Every structure is written in structure tokens, then in C-alpha cells.
Amino acid sequence: MESQSQVLERLRTAFESRVTIPEKFRRTQLTNLMSMIKDNEEQIVNALHKDLTKPKFEAILSEVEIVMNELHCALSNLTSWMQPEYVSKNLATKLDECFVRREPLGVVLIIGPWNYPMQLLIVPLIGAIAAGNCVVIKPSEVSAATDNLITELIPKYLSKDCYAVVRGGAKETQALLKNRFDHIFYTGSQAVARVVLQAAAVHLTPVTLELGGKCPCLIYGRVNATAAAHRLVWSKFFNAGQSCVAPDYVLCSKATCDALVPALRQVLEDFYGSDIQKSPDMSRIVTPKHWTRLMGLLNRTKGKVVVGGEHDEKDRYIAPTVVVDVTEDDALMEEEIFGPILPILTIESLEESIKLTKTKEKPLAFYVFSDESSVVKKVLENSSSGGFCSNDGIVHMALPGLPFGGVGNSGFGHYHGHWGFEAFSHQRAVMLRGWALEKLNALRYPPYSDEKLSWLRWTTSPKSCSIM
Amino acid sequence: MERQAVQRAREAFLSGRTRPLEFRLQQLHALQRMIAEKETEIATALKQDINRSQYDTPLLELIGIENEIKLAIEKLGEWAAPRPAEKNLLTISDEVYIQPEPLGVVLIIGAWNYPWGLTLMPLVGAIAAGNAAVVKPSELSECSSLLLRALLPRYLDKDLYPVVTGSVSETQELLRLRFDHIVFTGSSTVAKLVMEAAARHLTPVTLELGGKSPCYIDKNCNIRVACRRITWGKFINCGQTCIAPDYILCEPCIQGRVVECIRQTLLEFYGADPKCSPDYGRIVNQRHFNRIMGLMEGYTPVVGGQSDSSQRYIAPTVLKDVPPHSRLMQEEIFGPVLPIVTVSDMDNAITFINEREKPLALYIFCSDKKAIKKMIAETTSGGVTVNDVMMHYTLNSLPFGGVGQSGMGRYHGKHTFEQLSHHRACMVRSLGMESVNLARYPPQNRQRARRARMALTSPLIDMSKRTLVWAILATIIGLGLLIALLVILLIAAGLNCTCWYWRGFYN
Numbered sequence: 001m002e003s004q005s006q007v008l009e010r011l012r013t014a015f016e017s018r019v020t021i022p023e024k025f026r027r028t029q030l031t032n033l034m035s036m037i038k039d040n041e042e043q044i045v046n047a048l049h050k051d052l053t054k055p056k057f058e059a060i061l062s063e064v065e066i067v068m069n070e071l072h073c074a075l076s077n078l079t080s081w082m083q084p085e086y087v088s089k090n091l092a093t094k095l096d097e098c099f100v101r102r103e104p105l106g107v108v109l110i111i112g113p114w115n116y117p118m119q120l121l122i123v124p125l126i127g128a129i130a131a132g133n134c135v136v137i138k139p140s141e142v143s144a145a146t147d148n149l150i151t152e153l154i155p156k157y158l159s160k161d162c163y164a165v166v167r168g169g170a171k172e173t174q175a176l177l178k179n180r181f182d183h184i185f186y187t188g189s190q191a192v193a194r195v196v197l198q199a200a201a202v203h204l205t206p207v208t209l210e211l212g213g214k215c216p217c218l219i220y221g222r223v224n225a226t227a228a229a230h231r232l233v234w235s236k237f238f239n240a241g242q243s244c245v246a247p248d249y250v251l252c253s254k255a256t257c258d259a260l261v262p263a264l265r266q267v268l269e270d271f272y273g274s275d276i277q278k279s280p281d282m283s284r285i286v287t288p289k290h291w292t293r294l295m296g297l298l299n300r301t302k303g304k305v306v307v308g309g310e311h312d313e314k315d316r317y318i319a320p321t322v323v324v325d326v327t328e329d330d331a332l333m334e335e336e337i338f339g340p341i342l343p344i345l346t347i348e349s350l351e352e353s354i355k356l357t358k359t360k361e362k363p364l365a366f367y368v369f370s371d372e373s374s375v376v377k378k379v380l381e382n383s384s385s386g387g388f389c390s391n392d393g394i395v396h397m398a399l400p401g402l403p404f405g406g407v408g409n410s411g412f413g414h415y416h417g418h419w420g421f422e423a424f425s426h427q428r429a430v431m432l433r434g435w436a437l438e439k440l441n442a443l444r445y446p447p448y449s450d451e452k453l454s455w456l457r458w459t460t461s462p463k464s465c466s467i468m
Numbered sequence: 469m470e471r472q473a474v475q476r477a478r479e480a481f482l483s484g485r486t487r488p489l490e491f492r493l494q495q496l497h498a499l500q501r502m503i504a505e506k507e508t509e510i511a512t513a514l515k516q517d518i519n520r521s522q523y524d525t526p527l528l529e530l531i532g533i534e535n536e537i538k539l540a541i542e543k544l545g546e547w548a549a550p551r552p553a554e555k556n557l558l559t560i561s562d563e564v565y566i567q568p569e570p571l572g573v574v575l576i577i578g579a580w581n582y583p584w585g586l587t588l589m590p591l592v593g594a595i596a597a598g599n600a601a602v603v604k605p606s607e608l609s610e611c612s613s614l615l616l617r618a619l620l621p622r623y624l625d626k627d628l629y630p631v632v633t634g635s636v637s638e639t640q641e642l643l644r645l646r647f648d649h650i651v652f653t654g655s656s657t658v659a660k661l662v663m664e665a666a667a668r669h670l671t672p673v674t675l676e677l678g679g680k681s682p683c684y685i686d687k688n689c690n691i692r693v694a695c696r697r698i699t700w701g702k703f704i705n706c707g708q709t710c711i712a713p714d715y716i717l718c719e720p721c722i723q724g725r726v727v728e729c730i731r732q733t734l735l736e737f738y739g740a741d742p743k744c745s746p747d748y749g750r751i752v753n754q755r756h757f758n759r760i761m762g763l764m765e766g767y768t769p770v771v772g773g774q775s776d777s778s779q780r781y782i783a784p785t786v787l788k789d790v791p792p793h794s795r796l797m798q799e800e801i802f803g804p805v806l807p808i809v810t811v812s813d814m815d816n817a818i819t820f821i822n823e824r825e826k827p828l829a830l831y832i833f834c835s836d837k838k839a840i841k842k843m844i845a846e847t848t849s850g851g852v853t854v855n856d857v858m859m860h861y862t863l864n865s866l867p868f869g870g871v872g873q874s875g876m877g878r879y880h881g882k883h884t885f886e887q888l889s890h891h892r893a894c895m896v897r898s899l900g901m902e903s904v905n906l907a908r909y910p911p912q913n914r915q916r917a918r919r920a921r922m923a924l925t926s927p928l929i930d931m932s933k934r935t936l937v938w939a940i941l942a943t944i945i946g947l948g949l950l951i952a953l954l955v956i957l958l959i960a961a962g963l964n965c966t967c968w969y970w971r972g973f974y975n
Binding site for chain 2: 016018021055056057060061065087088089090092093096098100101103105106182190193194197198200201202204206209211223224227228230231234270271272273279281282358369371376380384385386387388389390391392395396397398399400401402403404405407408409411412413414426427428429430431432433434435438441444445446447448449450452453456457460
């Protein structure tokens with residue numbers, strides 16, 4: 001079996017041979033990737049079911065469809081993305097060709113997480129391939145069945161010289177990070193992100209970090225409780241709450257809470273039936289370790305469980321649970337929950353709620369449910385987060401037209417659609433000058449004079465371009 | 469002290485006063501006034517720091533800053549406005565857009581070689597993007613650093629844009645604190661420390677570093693003009709420019725000519741004794757003077773070579789036939805010493821460049837368009853100027869930044885605004901139209917799944933070539949059919965009238 005350094009050497013040689021540069025090559029690889037997904041949809045769904053008991057519907061929607069959308073986007077737009085971008089000029093450069101060239105960075109590393117092991121690995125891969133890079137793919141070992149599948153499929157469909165899968169746990173990943181890459185794309189937790197960044201600093205490698213955080217969900221003003229409950233339940237309990245953009249906790253007034261809880265209860269029954277553990281549409285917690293962590297939070301909470309609470313250790317099952325009377329210092333407010341537990345904090349005023357969210361780290365997503373546009377506007381203008389969605393959850397990240405990324409503790413850099421291509425490209429500024437107009441150039445040469453200076457100021461001013 | 473300044477900046481940012489565009493414009497206008505009113509003081513400080521000539525100050529630093537400010541003032545409304553994004557069927561009735569937002573408190577660490585330009589240009593973008601900014605000018609350009617500390621609070625908001633001076637220990641203290649972005653201009657050694665410190669707080673960084681920027685001269689180009697332009701770029705600021713042409717690559721047959729042209733140009737620019745020219749600079753300090761003199765050890769220059777330690781003066785110097793593995797070729801020279809390395813042809817030059825770290829700039833002097841295209845395609849660098857040097861830096865619509873060891877991120881013009889903003893993806897939905905949403909809720913069946921798939925498929929309108937062709941074809945056919953129908957109707961109407969005429973209807 002190849003060692004990590006052998007893999008890297010092979011990919012670097014392939015990159016230096018310039019085989020990934022032509023558009024045709026990138027298109028072929030992306031088309032093959034599309035075939036890989038299409039041909040193996042059933043195996044993908046099965047692997048995801050093995051890892052997370054992911055229902056077929058969720059697997060198709062959030063791990064197959066979204067990847068296909070991104071592939072369509074890349075294939076439709078690759079030609080235009082690869083074109084040089086001509087820029088506006090000033091008088092001094094009027095006769096020059098000035099443009100920005102998008103170039104691949106080289107050999108890049110993509111580290112995927114376990115919660116959406118296909119999507120969060122393959123969507124960045126699409127951007128990296130489209131941008132003309134060679135890629136080292138490191139799937140999460142926690143979602144073992146998907147890890148196996150990806151390791152088996154990638155070399156079957158993509159060029160073995162340019163794209164390699166490297167497997168392993170923490171030890172192997174740390175060893176991998178000692179190597180030099182031209183970009184590292186990491187999706188996961190803040191703790192590991194710091195390790196990744198430290199390793200990247202040694203080689204001055206640029207990084208994209210897609211992290212998480214506690215995504216608040218504010219419900220204020222006039223609200224249709226049933227519609228809100230539908231969307232809240234869907235986005236919170238999708239993948240059993242194990243989404244980086246799942247609404248983590250709810251802030252609302254007592255009256256809203258009183259109206260919301262029965263609505264949530266009803267919707268849960270409509271969605272999953274009276275015995276949720278038997279519903280084929282509910283996922284499970286990924287590992288016993290995470291199950292124990294979540295149960296720990298539930299046991300330590302000082303709030304009151306009003307919906308759910310049932311659990312089954314052998315099945316790694318935790319019922320969709322709603323906890324009310326949660327306060328700021330509760331166990332459930334310590335860290336990102338990443339599970340099917342929804343705390344509701346009762347805060348009477350919108351202003352107080354906004355103030356509370358400001359004391360916390362910037363999350364990956366921010367949600368507000370309200371029929372009043374003034375409430376939505378107030379929250380939007382007084383918060384900061386990776387993304388924002390009013391009156392729904394998660395769906396804003398499904399559009400390739402919107403950049404997906406965090407800010408502050410929730411990460412930096414973004415991708416999806418065109419941004420994925422840009423994340424893995426270098427924007428090289430090119431200026432092609434001629435030999436003529438040396439007289440104009442002479443304005444800048446010594447010996448200097450006041451006259452030369454004033455002419456120079458005029459020719460390089462951005463305004464002079466607008467006169468033309 | 470640093471901690472308090474940063475704390476005050478953060479509180480000032482959290483007060484929200486940088487949000488309104490009017491406030492940012494007001495600050496930019498104030499900065500513009502500062503540059504205009506204090507040009508003489510700035511020139512004096514630069515003369516003391518680095519013996520910068522009176523004209524080099526506006527030329528090399530102030531014009532750039534002025535242009536950045538003018539552009540930001542003109543375009544701020546456009547840059548800060550929400551940008552609509554493409555929707556799918558599910559989101560067809562929603563507001564979907566990207567809102568640029570300030571990051572928070574930005575740290576700008578400046579460099580000593582262009583202490584005003586490299587510190588204030590990022591500041592312009594930081595202000596425009598609505599951030600607070602802590603400015604840390606380089607202690608090596610001490611007079612400029614102290615002047616900036618005195619001037620900035622007189623023109624800009626005192627709390628939002630503090631200047632922190634000091635050397636290594638003060639910088640390390642600053643780096644222990646948390647920022648929302650760090651812009652660093654300097655060496656790769658210090659950059660690694662900056663990035664490591666940033667890693668602790670998960671802070672994104674923009675690193676503007678350097679490297680050895682190669683300058684290739686093709687044997688068939690206009691060598692005289694090429695050498696004039698190279699000479700200008702190399703010896704400006706006494707070679708202490710991150711994008712100065714570091715070394716020349718050319719074929720042995722033109723080496724002599726290149727040396728002669730440079731010699732002639734130097735005479736024209738600085739006279740017979742550059743030491744006496746008011747337009748020729750000095751090395752910033754003794755340490756760098758010794759470093760550059762050390763690089764030249766063992767080599768006999770063909771032009772220049774004179775030096776005066778008491779003035780930190782090194783004459784414009786050219787060395788030929790420099791071996792690729794010499795000390796001169798191992799580190800960025802950052803001084804007025806120009807080595808010429810011979811290569812057998814352009815392909816050899818490309819190999820030479822690719823064997824080394826990615827540079828901040830690449831210069832190609834060549835008259836053959838195809839060859840130029842090839843060299844650009846087969847190499848990489850932060851930026852490229854063909855048939856001149858450094859000019860890609862002066863156009864602020866072009867992004868300026870490095871790649872690999874020469875840096876990450878980019879700025880200038882709109883790019884600074886983008887770099888120092890967060891692009892927040894926003895989707896504003898309503899609670900209505902719940903029936904469309906039903907397809908995605910459990911319990912799931914095939915019908916619902918199909919509908920959900922359809923709703924989420926993007927793009928809404930397929931913009932591919934094939935669809936465009938079909939669309940045009942369909943339109944033409946449709947129009948054709950419409951015209952045919954009209955013709956038939958007209959004929960029928962005509963026939964009808966004629967028929968009725970013959971029948972005697974109109975009698």
C-alpha cells in the first residue's frame with residue numbers, strides 16, 4: 001500500500017505535468033463524478049443508512065441531489081469560469097491588456113466530516129476539480145461505511161494520478177497535515193480547525209474552514225405557529241439534528257412558547273407517527289460516544305422536558321426532544337448541541353434576545369420566524385452569522401447561487417457554485433504592455449520634476465478612465 | 469496598552485457607528501484630507517527613514533492611496549449594497565441575496581519599505597467595509613510610524629482606528645489578542661508567526677509577502693526599452709520593493725547588451741555618481757546594508773559595486789553570469805543589486821522559474837505574443853506584467869496578492885473591500901406557500917420525493933448552450949408558425965371577400 005508521501009509525490013508530479021489544466025480534462029472528471037453518483041445511488045443510500053440510519057429521502061435530498069446540482073452548475077459554467085476577466089483601466093494603461101487569470105493552486109487537501117459524509121466531501125471536490133487542482137481526499141473515519149464506499153469508488157471513476165483517497169483516524173490525519181499542500185479545505189469542529197490552521201501556518205498554506213456553532217432561532221411578533229413548527233421541526237430534526245446549520249436553540253416569549261410546544265408535538269406526530277423510533281424517516285446518532293454526550297446534556301439540563309426524552313442506547317436513538325424553561329447558563333447552552341434536542345429559552349423582548357445572541361460566538365446560520373417583516377429586518381441588521389434565513393431552516397445552503405461559509409468562530413472562506421471554483425483558484429493579475437508610448441513612461445523616470453509628477457497624477461487617476 | 473486600544477476599538481465597533489455609509493464616507497474624506505494636507509510632513513519623515521526623494525513620496529505612496537480613497541468614496545454605495553442571487557423553484561418567491569457585512573476589528577501590520585502605502589491602502593478598504601482597524605506600522609520606519617500615530621487620531625475616529633507603535637514585543641502582545649482579520653505585509657518568516665498566532669483564534673489572514681521576482685528578457689525584444697523599464701523598477705526605493713525585479717534571466721548572447729543598456733539608463737537617471745543624486749535612496753538600516761553587502765561577497769560587479777556604510781549607500785549594481793546556486797539566488801535581495809543568470813532559451817527559463825517558490829511577480833520582456841502566452845500559461849506567480857515592471861500593482865481594478873510562499877489573499881480597490889467583508893448569504897422567506905414545502909416533509913413517499921427533487925433542482929433556467937439553441941429554434945419556429953397563420957387568415961379573409969363579391973354580397 002502506498003504511503004502518504006508517495007501519494008503526494010504522485011499527485012504533485014501529475015499536477016506539474018499540467019494534465020489538469022485543459023478544460024476538457026476537468027469536464028471529463030466532473031462528468032465521471034456525475035456518473036459515479038448516478039450509477040451508485042443505491043450503494044450511497046445504503047452506506048448512509050449504515051452510518052447514520054439516514055432515511056432514503058434525506059440521503060437523496062441532502063447527499064445526492066445537492067451534489068448533482070453542484071455538478072450541473074459546474075459543468076454548465078466551467079467555460080465561463082475559466083475565462084480571463086478583463087478589468088477597467090486608467091489612462092496610463094488604456095492601450096494595455098489587463099485581466100485576471102484564474103489558475104489552479106496545485107495539490108489541495110479536502111477533509112470531510114461524518115454528518116453529511118458525501119455532500120461535505122464531494123461538493124468541495126467539485127470546486128477543486130473544476131479549478132484544475134489535484135486533490136487528496138480524506139473522508140471521515142467515523143462514517144465508516146461511506147468512507148469505505150468513497151475509497152472504493154473514487155479511483156474507479158476519477159483519474160488515479162490526480163485524485164487520491166487517504167484514510168485513517170486522528171493519527172493519520174495529523175501525519176497528513178505535516179505535508180505541504182497548496183490549500184486545505186476543512187469541515188468540522190473548532191478544536192480540530194485550530195490544529196489544521198497551526199499545521200497550515202508552517203507551510204503558509206491558505207485554508208478554508210467550514211465550522212459550526214450554536215445557530216439561534218428567534219420567534220417573535222405575529223407568527224403562524226403551525227407553519228413555523230413544520231419548518232422548525234424539519235430543519236431541527238433532519239439527520240437527527242446533526243447538521244452544522246440546524247437551529248440549535250429557540251428564543252421566544254412565554255406566550256409564543258405556549259403556542260409553539262403543542263404545535264411542535266403535533267407536527268412531530270404528523271411527521272414521524274406516535275412511535276418515532278419505529279418511523280423510517282428518523283435518523284440515529286452517529287456513534288455511541290456522541291449518544292452518551294447528548295444524553296449527558298439532557299441529564300444535566302435544569303429545564304423541563306415537554307416533548308420526547310425517550311432514548312435507546314443500543315439503537316443510538318434519542319427521540320426528538322423539546323426542553324423549556326432553559327436558562328443562559330444551562331448545560332444545553334454550553335456547546336453546539338448537534339443532536340435532536342431543542343431547548344427553548346423564554347425571553348420576553350426581541351431586544352433582549354438579540355442582546356443574548358450578541359454575547360455568543362458568531363454562528364454558521366441565524367434564523368428568525370415571524371410574519372412581521374420589521375422583526376425580520378431588526379434581527380437581520382443586528383446580528384452576524386455565516387448565513388441568514390427567515391421563516392425556514394437549512395434551505396438557504398442548498399442554493400449554488402449563495403456562498404456557503406462561516407464568520408468568526410464558525411469559519412472563514414466559502415464555497416458552493418462559483419465560490420467553490422474561486423476557493424480553489426489563484427486570481428493572477430496580468431498586464432500586457434506594448435513597447436510604444438515610452439515617452440509616456442518617461443514621466444515616471446528620474447530625474448524627477450514637479451511637472452512630471454502632476455502629469456502622472458492625472459494619468460493614473462481612476463476618474464480619468466470615466467471621462468473616456 | 470495594546471490591549472486597551474484593541475478593547476476600545478471593539479467597543480466602538482459594537483456601538484454600531486461604522487455601519488452607516490455616511491460615517492464611512494466621512495472617515496474616508498478625512499483620510500483624504502490628511503494625505504493632502506500633510507504631504508510635506510510625510511515626505512520629511514520618509515527622507516529621514518529611508519532617504520526617500522521628494523518626488524518618490526507622492527509617486528510611490530501617496531498617489532496610490534489617493535486613488536484608493538477616491539475609488540472607495542465613489543463606489544462605496546455599490547460595493548455595500550445587497551447582491552441578488554439565483555433562485556430555484558422552491559425559493560422563487562423569496563428574497564435571496566448576499567449582504568456584505570463588516571468583520572469587526574481588523575489588525576493591519578505595515579511594512580517599512582512603503583510605510584504609508586502598505587499601511588493606509590488596507591486601512592482604506594477596512595474603513596470602507598465598516599470595520600474598526602488597529603494599525604501597527606513598522607518600527608524600522610520609525611519617523612513615519614511616529615508621524616502616523618500623531619496624525620491619524622487628528623483626522624479619524626480616535627477609538628475605531630488606533631495606531632499602536634512598538635517593535636517585536638509589542639507586536640507579539642498584539643498578536644495574542646483576538647482580531648477578526650489580520651492583514652500582514654512583510655517577510656515569510658514573520659508571516660508564519662502571524663498565522664500561527666491567528667490560528668489560536670481562528671482568525672483569517674491576508675499575507676502580502678515577497679520572494680524572488682524573476683525578469684525574463686527575450687533575445688528578440690526591444691532590449692533598450694526593456695532595460696530602461698527594468699532599471700526604473702529595480703532601483704526605485706533602492707531596490708527595497710516586494711515586486712522589484714529581483715533577477716534577470718536571459719540568453720548569454722544578449723547579456724552584454726543588457727548590461728550596457730542598464731549602465732546607460734543609470735547614467736541618465738541618476739548621473740555619474742548616484743550618491744549625489746537627490747532621486748536615489750538609501751538602505752533602511754545597518755543590518756540590511758550588511759546583509760546585502762554579504763550577498764555580493766566574492767562577485768565582481770560589472771556595474772556599480774561602490775558602497776558607503778556611514779550613509780548606508782550601495783550604488784546601483786549589476787552582476788553577470790551569476791550561478792543559480794549562489795547565495796544571491798537563495799534569498800530575496802531587497803536591495804539595489806541586480807544579478808543576471810543566463811538560460812539557454814525560454815523553455816529553460818520556464819523550468820528555472822518553476823523549480824523555485826512561486827514569486828509575487830513575474831516579468832516577461834518579449835515581442836512574440838505566442839511566446840508570452842506560453843510563458844504565462846506554464847508558470848504561476850502573484851501577478852504578471854509583460855514588457856514592463858510593477859505596473860500591475862498600479863491598476864486598482866486588478867487584485868494584488870501572492871500565491872504559495874509569496875502570500876495569500878488579495879487587495880487593492882474593490883478587492884480590499886471584499887477581503888475585509890463577510891459575504892452573508894440571506895434568504896428572506898414568508899410563512900405562506902406552505903403547500904410547496906409539503907413535498908419535503910416526512911412521512912415520505914415516491915411522489916413527494918419526486919416533487920421535492922424538482923423543487924430543489926437548480927438552476928431554474930438552464931443556461932447551457934444546448935438549451936439556448938433549442939430556445940432560439942423554438943422561437944423561430946413559433947414566429948414562423950404565427951406568420952404563416954396570419955398569412956392564411958389574410959388570404960382567407962381576402963378569398964372570403966372575393967368569394968362574397970362574386971356571389972354578389974357587396975351588391
